[in-house]
Amino acid sequence: MSLAKSPWIIHVNVNSCNGCDIEVVACLTPLYDAERFGVLNIGTPKQADIMVVTGSVNYKSVNVLKNIYNQIPDPKVVLAVGACASTGGIFHDCYNVIGGVDQVIPVDAYVPGCCPRPEAILDGVVAALSILEEKKKGNIKGKEVKLKGNEVPSNA
Amino acid sequence: MNNILLAVLVLIGAPIIGCLASGVDRKITARLQGRVGPPLLQPYYDVKKLLSKDNMVVNASQNFYAVVYLVFIILSLLMLVFEQDFLMIIFVYTVASVALIVGGMSTGSPYARVGSSREIMAILSYEPVLILYALAIYLLTGTFKLSALLDKSSPLLMYTPLIFIAMIVVLNIKLKKSPFDYSTSHHGHQELVKGMTTEYSGPGFATIEIAHFYEYVFLTGLIFLFWASNPIIGVLIGIIAYLLVIVIDNITARVYWQWMLKLSWSVLLIISIVNIAFLYVSGAQLA
Numbered sequence: 001m002s003l004a005k006s007p008w009i010i011h012v013n014v015n016s017c018n019g020c021d022i023e024v025v026a027c028l029t030p031l032y033d034a035e036r037f038g039v040l041n042i043g044t045p046k047q048a049d050i051m052v053v054t055g056s057v058n059y060k061s062v063n064v065l066k067n068i069y070n071q072i073p074d075p076k077v078v079l080a081v082g083a084c085a086s087t088g089g090i091f092h093d094c095y096n097v098i099g100g101v102d103q104v105i106p107v108d109a110y111v112p113g114c115c116p117r118p119e120a121i122l123d124g125v126v127a128a129l130s131i132l133e134e135k136k137k138g139n140i141k142g143k144e145v146k147l148k149g150n151e152v153p154s155n156a
Numbered sequence: 157m158n159n160i161l162l163a164v165l166v167l168i169g170a171p172i173i174g175c176l177a178s179g180v181d182r183k184i185t186a187r188l189q190g191r192v193g194p195p196l197l198q199p200y201y202d203v204k205k206l207l208s209k210d211n212m213v214v215n216a217s218q219n220f221y222a223v224v225y226l227v228f229i230i231l232s233l234l235m236l237v238f239e240q241d242f243l244m245i246i247f248v249y250t251v252a253s254v255a256l257i258v259g260g261m262s263t264g265s266p267y268a269r270v271g272s273s274r275e276i277m278a279i280l281s282y283e284p285v286l287i288l289y290a291l292a293i294y295l296l297t298g299t300f301k302l303s304a305l306l307d308k309s310s311p312l313l314m315y316t317p318l319i320f321i322a323m324i325v326v327l328n329i330k331l332k333k334s335p336f337d338y339s340t341s342h343h344g345h346q347e348l349v350k351g352m353t354t355e356y357s358g359p360g361f362a363t364i365e366i367a368h369f370y371e372y373v374f375l376t377g378l379i380f381l382f383w384a385s386n387p388i389i390g391v392l393i394g395i396i397a398y399l400l401v402i403v404i405d406n407i408t409a410r411v412y413w414q415w416m417l418k419l420s421w422s423v424l425l426i427i428s429i430v431n432i433a434f435l436y437v438s439g440a441q442l443a
Contacts, residue, residue: 002208005201033191035182038198043349044267046212046357049205073210073357136208 003049003075003136004129006038010048010072014065014101015091016055019115020082024052026118027125034122045071050128052121053107056084056091057098066145069105075135076142077108077128081121086110105145159238166237167230174369175199177376181402188406203365209358214263219360221259226367228252233374239303242290246283249374253279256364260352271351275339277413281420282326288428289323289378292316295435296442306384308442313382313393315440318431320382322424324397327375329416333405336416372398 011024027034028041042048045068057065069078080101083089088099101107108131111124134140178199186193195201213219232249235241253275260272290300296315297304305312313320329336337343340351353364376394383390 002201002204006198006205030190033186033193035186035194036192038194038201043346044354046355047206047350047361049209071212073212075209 003132006040007049007125007129007132008040008042008047009050009052009079009125010042010045010068011052011054012065012068014053014055014061014085015058015097016082016084020054020085023115023118024054024081024121027121032118032122034125037122037126039125046073048072049076049132050125051076051078052081052125053078053085053101054081056088056094057101057104058094058096059098060096062098062104063147065101065104066147069142070144070147072142074141075132077132077135078105079109079111079124079128080107081111081124082116083112083114086112089114106142162237163234166234170233170373171366171369174372175203177372177398178369181405184399184402185406188403199365199369203362206362206365207359211359212357213360214265214355218259218262218355219363221255221262222356222360222363222367224255225252225259226363226370228255229367229370229374233370233377236302236374236377239301239306241300242293242302242305243287243300245302246286246290250279250283252367256352259356260354263355265355267349267354268352271339271348271354274413275352277417278329278336278339281417281424282329285319285322285326285420285424285428288425288432289316289319291432292319292428292435293381295432296440298441302381305381305442309385310443311383311385311389312442315435315442316382316431318427320379322428323379323382324400325420325424327379327397328401328404329420330375331372331401333401335404335408335411337405338410338413341410 011021013021026032027039045051049072051069051072053065055061069076078101080086084091085101088097091097092099098104109124109128111120113120116124176196179194179196182198183193183196211219228248229252232245232252235245235248257272257275257279260268260275292315293302293305293312294300296312297308332340338348338351340353341348353361356364376398379394379397380387380390383393
């Protein structure tokens with residue numbers, strides 16, 4: 001129960017248009033007040049439990065994303081917020097875009113929408129909490145994602 | 157036997173009080189911002205969660221410094237409860253602060269380093285005021301031993317009102333509340349990230365949080381000494397000072413560390429010295 005009562009999130013922006021980021025920040029405002037669930041936007045991956053990713057992954061940001069994922073101590077869950085983070089969105093066939101976050105790191109929950117409403121993001125965080133508890137119970141560790149050099153797109 | 161019982165009581169009771177104080181802080185902060193806020197026991201849930209997380213460190217000695225910080229905070233609190241030498245308490249307390257700084261420096265993260273060097277500036281600015289507080293106690297009772305102060309029947313506050321004002325600001329600096337929250341902040345999404353504690357995770361960070369609970373009690377204990385002759389009024393003054401610090405935290409923005417140094421070395425130091433000079437010239441003794 002202890003994990004579900006104090007989920008600390010780290011918000012990672014990988015090439016987002018800032019639409020989803022505004023909505024993530026809106027969750028922390030007095031109107032939605034995510035802190036009533038114990039949610040804190042913690043800023044450092046070393047103390048985070050939930051990784052909230054916005055935006056589609058591109059070749060510039062892929063290593064940053066992997067690095068931050070590796071730095072979060074277990075148990076951890078990844079929440080993909082928005083259409084871009086879930087599938088690549090309208091940017092899916094851009095020459096520099098790899099696709100959704102799940103192409104790079106394992107994603108546990110998706111929040112669809114362009115951009116998703118704050119209620120939907122909060123709902124996603126609450127859904128992620130039960131996955132977090134299951135991971136703790138089953139002692140499931142996130143695999144370390146290997147960093148590569150500057151990857152070159154196959155269609156370049 | 158009685159002493160051991162008291163020590164155990166302090167070891168168990170202080171973190172509970174500190175945890176509730178921290179919860180009240182978050183609740184009041186939320187209400188002042190028009191939010192519902194987390195449950196009162198949220199700091200307890202946080203610590204419980206941190207203890208169940210993986211221990212991820214960047215070097216072998218990092219968590220050792222966190223434990224040193226905890227041990228010396230507990231030691232200074234116990235020395236305060238057992239009415240030991242006040243000067244010694246200040247020095248033991250400084251060792252605890254230094255352990256946290258060295259721990260932050262050892263991680264090599266730029267945020268931790270910036271936070272640590274700012275905390276050194278904080279020590280530089282509040283330490284003279286604490287020493288003058290100790291000096292005032294010496295002038296009034298003839299000894300640095302707190303047991304002599306607690307035997308007196310008249311309150312210290314009547315003779316040291318200016319040092320009391322200075323101590324409120326010291327409380328603000330030491331609790332790392334705004335406008336002096338620049339070494340480590342509760343708001344991790346800002347430019348400093350988490351300052352000194354950026355690289356701590358899981359149990360190591362939980363140790364620091366528990367040490368903070370003890371520190372809350374220790375620092376309000378220093379305020380309690382101003383009216384130690386009547387424990388009820390003493391505790392009341394401690395609580396009022398703590399609530400005042402929370403309100404100041406919410407109505408001010410973070411300042412440069414230079415501003416704090418100027419404030420403490422000009423205003424706080426001068427009013428403390430005026431207070432000391434008055435005590436010295438009048439030759440007043442605590443009844």
